Amino acid sequence: MTDTLTPVLTSNWGDERAWTLPAYAQQGGYDALDFALGLAPEDVQTMVKDSGLRGRGGAGFPTGVKWGFLPPADPENPKPRYLVVNADESEPGTCKDIPLMMASPHTLVEGVIISSYAIRAERAFIYVRGEVLHVIRRLQAAVREAYAAGHLGKNIHGSGYDLELVVHAGAGAYICGEETALLDSLEGRRGQPRLRPPFPAVAGLYASPTVINNAESIASVPAIVKNGADWFAGMGTEKSAGVGIFSLSGHVKKPGQYEAPLGITLRKLIELAGGVREGHELKFWTPGGSSTPLFTQEHLDVTLDFEGVQAAGSMLGTRALQIFDDSVCVVRAVLRWTEFYKHESCGKCTPCREGTWWLVQVLERLEKGDGKPEDLDLLLDQCDNILGRSFCALGDGATSPITSSIQYFRDEYLAHLEQGGCPFDPKKSTAWAESVVEPVETTREEASPND
Amino acid sequence: MTLAAETFDELREIAARYPQARSGLLPMLHLVQSVEGRVTPEGIQACADVLGLTPAEVSGVATFYTMYKRHPVGTHHVGVCTNTLCAVMGGDEIFACLREKLEVGNDETTADGAITLEHIECNAACDYAPVVMVNWEFFDNQTPESASQLVDDLREGREVVASRGARITSWREAERVLAGFEDGLVDEGPAAGPESLVGLELARERGWAAPVHAHGSADVTEEMPEAVEEADTRRAESETIAEEASDD
Numbered sequence: 169m170t171d172t173l174t175p176v177l178t179s180n181w182g183d184e185r186a187w188t189l190p191a192y193a194q195q196g197g198y199d200a201l202d203f204a205l206g207l208a209p210e211d212v213q214t215m216v217k218d219s220g221l222r223g224r225g226g227a228g229f230p231t232g233v234k235w236g237f238l239p240p241a242d243p244e245n246p247k248p249r250y251l252v253v254n255a256d257e258s259e260p261g262t263c264k265d266i267p268l269m270m271a272s273p274h275t276l277v278e279g280v281i282i283s284s285y286a287i288r289a290e291r292a293f294i295y296v297r298g299e300v301l302h303v304i305r306r307l308q309a310a311v312r313e314a315y316a317a318g319h320l321g322k323n324i325h326g327s328g329y330d331l332e333l334v335v336h337a338g339a340g341a342y343i344c345g346e347e348t349a350l351l352d353s354l355e356g357r358r359g360q361p362r363l364r365p366p367f368p369a370v371a372g373l374y375a376s377p378t379v380i381n382n383a384e385s386i387a388s389v390p391a392i393v394k395n396g397a398d399w400f401a402g403m404g405t406e407k408s409a410g411v412g413i414f415s416l417s418g419h420v421k422k423p424g425q426y427e428a429p430l431g432i433t434l435r436k437l438i439e440l441a442g443g444v445r446e447g448h449e450l451k452f453w454t455p456g457g458s459s460t461p462l463f464t465q466e467h468l469d470v471t472l473d474f475e476g477v478q479a480a481g482s483m484l485g486t487r488a489l490q491i492f493d494d495s496v497c498v499v500r501a502v503l504r505w506t507e508f509y510k511h512e513s514c515g516k517c518t519p520c521r522e523g524t525w526w527l528v529q530v531l532e533r534l535e536k537g538d539g540k541p542e543d544l545d546l547l548l549d550q551c552d553n554i555l556g557r558s559f560c561a562l563g564d565g566a567t568s569p570i571t572s573s574i575q576y577f578r579d580e581y582l583a584h585l586e587q588g589g590c591p592f593d594p595k596k597s598t599a600w601a602e603s604v605v606e607p608v609e610t611t612r613e614e615a616s617p618n619d
Numbered sequence: 620m621t622l623a624a625e626t627f628d629e630l631r632e633i634a635a636r637y638p639q640a641r642s643g644l645l646p647m648l649h650l651v652q653s654v655e656g657r658v659t660p661e662g663i664q665a666c667a668d669v670l671g672l673t674p675a676e677v678s679g680v681a682t683f684y685t686m687y688k689r690h691p692v693g694t695h696h697v698g699v700c701t702n703t704l705c706a707v708m709g710g711d712e713i714f715a716c717l718r719e720k721l722e723v724g725n726d727e728t729t730a731d732g733a734i735t736l737e738h739i740e741c742n743a744a745c746d747y748a749p750v751v752m753v754n755w756e757f758f759d760n761q762t763p764e765s766a767s768q769l770v771d772d773l774r775e776g777r778e779v780v781a782s783r784g785a786r787i788t789s790w791r792e793a794e795r796v797l798a799g800f801e802d803g804l805v806d807e808g809p810a811a812g813p814e815s816l817v818g819l820e821l822a823r824e825r826g827w828a829a830p831v832h833a834h835g836s837a838d839v840t841e842e843m844p845e846a847v848e849e850a851d852t853r854r855a856e857s858e859t860i861a862e863e864a865s866d867d
Contacts, residue, residue, distance in 0.1 A: 170830060171822070171827035171828060171829070171830075172825075172827055173818055173821060173822040173825075173827045174822070174827065174828065174829035174830075175818065175819045175822050175828065175829065176829050178815075178816075178818060179819065179829075181810055181811040181815055181816055181819060182810070182816050182819055184810075185810065186810035186811070187805070187810055188806075248638070257743045258740070258741060258743065259741070260703060260704065260740070260741040260745075261704060261745050262741075262743060262745075263743045263744050263745045263746055266743040266744065267811055267812075267815040270810070270811065271810040271811040271815065272810070291638060297743070298645075298649070298686050298755070298797050299686065299698075299739070299742055299752065299755045300742070300743065300755060300757075301755040301756050301784065301793050301796060302756055302757070302781065302783065302784035302785060302808060304796060304797060305785070305796060305801065305802070305804060305805040306805055308796075308799070308801050308805070309801065309805040312801070334636050334637065335799070336642075336645070336646065337646060337649065337797040337798075338645065338684070338686075339645050339648065339649065339686040339797075340684045340685035340686035340687075341683065341685065342740065353645065354642055355639070355642055356641035356642050356645065356670070356680065357641075357644075357680060358679060358680055358683040359683065359684075374638065374639055394832070395832030396832055399830065402830065403829065403830070411829060414818075415746060417704055417745035417746045417748060418704055418707070418708065418745070418748070422814075423745075423746040423747075423814055423817075424746045424813075424814035424815060424816070424817035424818060425746065425814070425815050425816075425817065425818050425819075426817070426818035426821075427819070427822075428818075440818070440821060441817070458703065488745070490703070490704045492704075492707065496707050500707075501703045501707065504701070504702065504703040504706055505703050508702055508703075508740055508741075512740070514683075594711060594712075597707045597708070598707075598708055598709035598712060598749075599708045599709050599760065599762070600709060600762055
């Protein structure tokens with residue numbers, strides 16, 4: 169039986185100057201690279217495939233299988249291959265890649281080198297969101313150190329393998345976490361998703377074969393190579409192998425990063441986090457960021473693996489567990505997420521561009537108590553006209569909090585109409601609110617920051 | 620006024636990092652902001668010249684991304700996260716407090732040019748909510764009082780250090796780092812904040828760990844028999860502790 173928590177990626181985060189090459193090397197850093205370079209690239213690919221590692225960016229596609237989609241090298245038309253790391257972590261609630269890259273950027277860099285070798289890429293990019301200055305500093309320094317130590321550049325470790333790696337800072341656009349929008353952005357364009365096919369494996373960056381993987385996925389590769397595919401596959405569940413970082417935020421006593429085998433439950437995680445805030449009860453939560461349908465108390469024992477969460481009607485996503493207690497108005501929460509999707513819609517597809525705008529209009533009047541009961545059906549109809557009708561998943565994600573909140577909290581929406589306003593006091597949900605249970609009765613007038 | 624020759628050199632240097640020069644456009648625009656304090660028409664022209672694009676093509680890109688500003692930004696950029704989780708945890712109150720204190724609206728700059736205030740989207744630090752960013756450095760677990768003190772310190776020019784990051788320089792200097800030019804501050808600040816370490820510390824406390832690998836690049840049983848023995852002992856002890864704990 170595997171332990172409840174299994175720090176692998178997080179294991180060195182507390183080390184003295186963990187971000188530096190000497191600290192990373194001292195705990196065996198870049199040994200896995202040495203080992204991988206002694207294997208044929210195909211064997212490294214097989215190892216990752218056999219480990220059962222599935223994409224940690226939300227979709228959960230098997231990483232090794234994704235690598236296998238690259239077309240075989242064509243001597244007639246030799247196109248370069250690229251590895252692009254998606255470190256554009258922006259999904260509301262998701263906060264695992266940023267601390268990983270801040271504390272141990274070399275874990276990611278080593279993962280990039282091994283993965284690039286496995287897919288025979290000679291150029292790789294880390295696309296990191298621009299709004300995280302210190303993380304970018306740490307990545308830049310790690311890449312510089314890796315070049316100086318011969319882990320990057322020409323003839324790595326005397327193997328004859330060459331790799332160039334560039335750290336590329338984005339400029340503020342949630343949509344660039346979508347892999348084809350990321351590619352357009354990396355090509356110096358507006359970050360708008362591309363129609364697929366062709367898939368990036370065939371025609372990605374500069375229309376060349378490209379693999380795009382989430383930062384945590386790539387950072388998991390050195391440990392897999394070092395410890396073996398069976399070691400990784402032996403943790404987690406049969407179809408959701410290995411460990412992952414679970415990020416708890418919101419109304420728990422000890423929010424933070426908990427690295428555990430896939431398949432743990434929120435009940436267990438909340439217990440580890442010291443419980444929900446004193447004097448309150450869990451009301452709703454996101455299993456994997458705001459784009460994954462909300463869960464409630466009744467889902468505390470859902471196993472947090474890809475299959476378990478899906479069977480219960482949501483998605484594991486990025487294991488971004490945002491915990492909201494009974495002080496929080498679900499309509500306010502959903503409205504704010506919807507404003508986010510409206511702001512971040514890239515504008516390419518009409519259902520998403522126009523639809524998210526209309527969703528905000530309707531939710532705003534519901535939250536203010538100005539709406540009508542029919543507005544709930546109108547919202548569901550609007551969601552129905554957005555879901556599945558755009559190039560990418562942004563519009564789909566925008567509908568998740570709305571449809572799930574109406575499913576579980578229809579009465580709370582109606583209470584806004586009955587009371588002519590929001591029945592919750594936002595002061596009671598803040599981090600500095602006194603933890604006392606009082607009947608909520610105040611009506612508030614809250615100025616939206618989006619005015 | 621056109622940009623200095625050395626800025627043109629740096630723009631070309633950025634473009635040269637990529638197999639296709641246009642890939643450099645995002646970092647090039649960050650560099651323009653660090654030099655000009657915003658994306659100016661001259662900066663757009665310079666990027667267009669270096670990349671062989673039209674100014675309209677460069678503008679089309681610059682207007683897509685929220686970090687690029689068409690109006691002058693203050694010495695410091697203060698971003699308050701008001702996405703759902705931070706908003707609920709107090710981000711709305713912090714933003715309202717700063718708006719009143721600084722007498723500015725969203726994405727506006729104080730009269731003295733010291734601070735541009737903006738409400739921002741999720742910045743990937745939800746376990747530290749509510750979060751405030753100064754020049755894209757993390758200020759964790761903020762309150763209206765701490766945020767108010769923070770902007771006072773920034774306006775007075777007092778030294779301010781990020782919760783997980785370096786001494787605060789300026790928005791322009793931060794933009795230069797985003798363009799790919801290091802500023803030597805990488806070794807300031809911790810590896811991780813307390814919240815990032817809660818799971819790790821709990822695991823250590825209870826003796827929990829990922830299993831010792833069966834096989835792979837290094838065969839532990841051959842190289843370090845003592846370590847394995849020790850790990851096994853520790854594991855057994857920790858299992859006992861865990862069993863006891865779960866009996867409670």
